[in-house]
Amino acid sequence: MRVQLSVETHGRGLVDVTARVAAAVERSGVEDGLCTVFIHHTSASLVMSENADPTVLRDLDAFFARLVPDGDPLFRHTDEGVDDMSAHVRAALTATSIGVPVAQGRLDLGRWQALYLWEHRYAPHTRRLSVVVVAA
Numbered sequence: 539m540r541v542q543l544s545v546e547t548h549g550r551g552l553v554d555v556t557a558r559v560a561a562a563v564e565r566s567g568v569e570d571g572l573c574t575v576f577i578h579h580t581s582a583s584l585v586m587s588e589n590a591d592p593t594v595l596r597d598l599d600a601f602f603a604r605l606v607p608d609g610d611p612l613f614r615h616t617d618e619g620v621d622d623m624s625a626h627v628r629a630a631l632t633a634t635s636i637g638v639p640v641a642q643g644r645l646d647l648g649r650w651q652a653l654y655l656w657e658h659r660y661a662p663h664t665r666r667l668s669v670v671v672v673a674a
Contacts, residue, residue, distance in 0.1 A: 539566040543667040547582070547657035550621070552595045556652045559638075559669055560645050566671040569643050575653060576635040578666040581625035582657050583632035589652030598656075602628050618659075625658035632656060640671060 541562040547553055555575075563573050577584050588594040606627045609620035616622050636653060639646040647653075655665055 539568070539671045541565075541669045543669060545655050545665045545667060547655065547663050547665060549660050549662050550657055551599065552585070552587070552654040552656050554589065554652050555655050555667065556589070556645070556647070559653055559667075562669040563640055563645055563671055564643060567643075568640050568671045568673045571640045571671060571673040573638045573640050573645060574635055574670045574672075575638070576668045576670070577655065578668065579629070579663075581622075581629055581659050582655060582663065582665050583629040583634060584636045584667075585632050585654050585656050586636060586638075586651055587654055588650045590650050595654070602631075606631070621658070621660050628656075628658040640674075 543555070543558055543562070545553060545555060559573065559575055575584060587598065606624045608624045610624065613623035615626070638653070655667065657663060657665070
């Protein structure tokens with residue numbers, strides 16, 4: 539089964555998409571298998587992270603701000619602003635797809651795990667995800 543999700547972001551930051559992906563898995567009817575989530579963009583990405591303490595997400599953002607600063611003079615691709623190339627680098631360093639096991643008809647996540655869409659641009663965007671669920 540394949541489902542398209544449209545996710546609205548509010549600009550740079552992490553958006554928890556776990557519940558929407560979990561609902562797609564439940565609708566699939568697959569009891570045991572694999573769920574793959576893919577993002578169709580080059581300036582946003584997917585990450586698995588902690589869902590209990592919001593400072594974890596803030597710290598991830600702070601780390602990436604230091605690792606890949608906006609407006610770095612190294613970057614030549616700045617067609618859409620100072621966050622243009624840094625967003626592409628951040629996406630390249632993270633993931634465009636994530637696989638999660640499906641067990642007993644549900645995402646088999648750890649207790650503190652959640653799946654996030656990570657928007658790397660300052661402006662809000664509508665991002666497209668494909669969720670594919672296959673039986674084992």
